[in-house]
Amino acid sequence: xxxxxxxxxxQSSVAPFFAALIVGGxxxxxxxxxxxxxxxxxxTVYLVGNFAFxxxxxxxxxxxxxxxxxxxxxxxxxxxxPTRSTGLVLGAIFGAASIWVFWSVLAQKxxxxxxxxxxxxxxxxxxxxxxxxxxxxxxxxxxxxxxxLGLGSGVAAVLGASALIGQYGLGLGAACGAFLLLVMILGRxxxxxxxxxxxxxxxxxxxxxxxxxxxxxxxxxxxALASIPVLVRLPxxxxxxxxVQAIVASIYGLAGAGAACFFAWLASRSSAG
Amino acid sequence: xxxxxxxxxxxxxxxxxxxxxxxxxxxxxxxxxxFALDYAGYAxxxxxxxxxxxxxxxxxxxxxxxxxxxxETVSVTTGDNERGSRARTRDEHLRTADFFNVAEFPRMTYxxxxxKFNGEDPAEIEGQLTLLGVTRPLTLKVDRxxxxxxxxYKKFGCGGNxxxxxxxxxxxxxxFLPVLGDEVRITIMFLGMxx
Numbered sequence: 001x002x003x004x005x006x007x008x009x010x011q012s013s014v015a016p017f018f019a020a021l022i023v024g025g026x027x028x029x030x031x032x033x034x035x036x037x038x039x040x041x042x043x044t045v046y047l048v049g050n051f052a053f054x055x056x057x058x059x060x061x062x063x064x065x066x067x068x069x070x071x072x073x074x075x076x077x078x079x080x081x082p083t084r085s086t087g088l089v090l091g092a093i094f095g096a097a098s099i100w101v102f103w104s105v106l107a108q109k110x111x112x113x114x115x116x117x118x119x120x121x122x123x124x125x126x127x128x129x130x131x132x133x134x135x136x137x138x139x140x141x142x143x144x145x146x147x148x149l150g151l152g153s154g155v156a157a158v159l160g161a162s163a164l165i166g167q168y169g170l171g172l173g174a175a176c177g178a179f180l181l182l183v184m185i186l187g188r189x190x191x192x193x194x195x196x197x198x199x200x201x202x203x204x205x206x207x208x209x210x211x212x213x214x215x216x217x218x219x220x221x222x223x224a225l226a227s228i229p230v231l232v233r234l235p236x237x238x239x240x241x242x243x244v245q246a247i248v249a250s251i252y253g254l255a256g257a258g259a260a261c262f263f264a265w266l267a268s269r270s271s272a273g
Numbered sequence: 274x275x276x277x278x279x280x281x282x283x284x285x286x287x288x289x290x291x292x293x294x295x296x297x298x299x300x301x302x303x304x305x306x307x308f309a310l311d312y313a314g315y316a317x318x319x320x321x322x323x324x325x326x327x328x329x330x331x332x333x334x335x336x337x338x339x340x341x342x343x344x345e346t347v348s349v350t351t352g353d354n355e356r357g358s359r360a361r362t363r364d365e366h367l368r369t370a371d372f373f374n375v376a377e378f379p380r381m382t383y384x385x386x387x388x389k390f391n392g393e394d395p396a397e398i399e400g401q402l403t404l405l406g407v408t409r410p411l412t413l414k415v416d417r418x419x420x421x422x423x424x425x426y427k428k429f430g431c432g433g434n435x436x437x438x439x440x441x442x443x444x445x446x447x448x449f450l451p452v453l454g455d456e457v458r459i460t461i462m463f464l465g466m467x468x
Binding site for chain 2: 006048049050052055057058059104105108158159160161162163164165210213214215216264265268
């Protein structure tokens, strides 16, 4: 059993998928199926075994902020109906928080470089959160965006030399995949809400930025990841069943994820070894 | 007159004691921490850090010593630095957040807290290693200790080897456990030139 749980494939795909499926299914009556995504991601974090509150490194802050996003997502979903500006406000809040996440890295860089990375990271978070949270009422597109953000940041991070960020990203992708499966089976009545959209976008953005700052992911990969919540807005076929729409939306999103991975691979070919 | 002489001797005593303590700066081209750990149950993999800085002070008469060593984590190498058909080399991977996280923790440091002597020579160094923001005790055994005038530098220096064992998981470096060994053997080659 211990060997099984130490297997990276189990840690970053099977375990988060089933954790998200179970928690998401249990939360269906409360319209909080998206909470399964946070549960799935936490399953990966737990099994990888790298988490502790001290010292609170950038990687651990990503986990903390991701769980904060899930909590705020639940509260926002229960307390009020999200408006068009909700995504932008939440994006601004988590964009500012991204500076806290990466402060220990930015503080060691020359000021112009730190500003560039800091502003760039915050802008990525604002963009991804704003565009993904606005999908809160569309479980197909929201789930597909989360799936692509997780898989894209995960595989690109592995190509960018970080297995840890890669596992976290893949765990997020697998958890969003479980949510999408619920949507495919039960249809659009499975609510994504702010809990899924905020958690997936915050984690996807921070994992991507982490792979840039703590490993060797090129910025072009982040630009490709940023296209995902826009790509999943492409037409799905209004009369198609939910499972077909989910597949089509996933293909749109995974095109952006694939581009992120391609740019990461390209960078590994062009930069010095 | 006798009081003046005695007074002068008393005043001179701390200075004489201080003169016994010698300070040495680590010579970077001859000071390398090496590490070794189990690789997937097949073999022992070796690596080292190329950039170090620090100093040590020793008073052999009083049998006291202290040392500080800073290691630039970005200088880690295991000899695998050409990608070939791979996306990244092992050395590049070691620099990421998976292992040494050099962007966030560019230095690891070792500071002695107590040095035990065997005769006039240091035999064991008790100290604190700070790695990845975690500080844990690490005891180094001095395996070799030689002091003499350096044949090329023509200056007095002390050098040798010291070794110890740590668990990387205790510093939060848990990636690929247990496939990659947890127990890491540290071996330091060092040379300090008298200041």
